[in-house]
Amino acid sequence: MPGPRWRGNFKERGHRMTGPRDAILDVVNKKQGHLTADDIFFEVRKSYPGIGIATIYRTLDLFVRMGLVNKFDFGGGKSRYEFTSKEKHHHHLVCKNCGRVVDYDSFLDEETELIKKIEAELNRKHDFKIDSHQLDFYGLCKSCQREVK
Amino acid sequence: MPGPRWRGNFKERGHRMTGPRDAILDVVNKKQGHLTADDIFFEVRKSYPGIGIATIYRTLDLFVRMGLVNKFDFGGGKSRYEFTSKEKHHHHLVCKNCGRVVDYDSFLDEETELIKKIEAELNRKHDFKIDSHQLDFYGLCKSCQREVK
DNA sequence: TCCTTTATTGATAGTGATTCTCATTATTAT
């Protein structure tokens, strides 16, 4: 239960720990998958009924800036959020038809090695300070393979 | 000047080659970088003043379906379009502050090899028919490294 | 070249996600 850690982090940065923030962090922490703001909104309402959608967006944005949550964009017009769990980085498999996103982490060792190499090279060559990356594969999932064209 | 090739492709699929389509393809073909619909809109207006924004979106969508243009989403709420040049696939370096996108194609051989391997594995394991991928690195570009925090 | 069919277009209204505004409320330090 890392709660106290966050609290410390919040205070340091001049932020306050509030009911809505607790509730949102709780949902993002427990629910898995790449949640949309709406997913989170409806879920948080169960434990904090009065919450407004604006607070969801504001809070998620704060969490992203604090590094507690990762924000992804797979196309389709909605941002997706996920609790940051540094010990299991993963990549994505996105269905171009239904939008389903599957995580995978096989090959990660090989990938990680290569990616480190690339990062160093890009850092040097383009003067970028790289801190993250995203590798997504696009295609059709099993059920969409039939139904489409 | 591959114009005639497109024309053939259009006819086959029951599409017509029109002024707006020519103008848009021309811009996407000549201008480089990852253009937003608006970038393209303003540019096409120079050679085809009466064009409407809806036609830009419709046409880009058609081109994407035909494989003439690639559509990307780096977050930030705008889709980006780029002429498909099959001989030089590349990956991206995105500045999280100013949104600038830099292409790179070093390491592509190693990357390609690994990515093929991963695709085959994912295909088998998750029953996905994968047809493309996107690898983006995120960080701060040279000029943004100073100005931020 | 003119005609017919129908894909395409431009204008504009509509949609859906996200952000902004602002008066009210809730936290934190005192």
Added chain:
DNA sequence: ATAATAATGAGAATCACTATCAATAAAGGA
């Protein structure tokens, strides 16, 4: 407690993109 001010909720506003629809213009044939 109390003051100072960060955070919230409601709703308006914005922004990218899509749908609607009457008018226009390709393409093929006469």
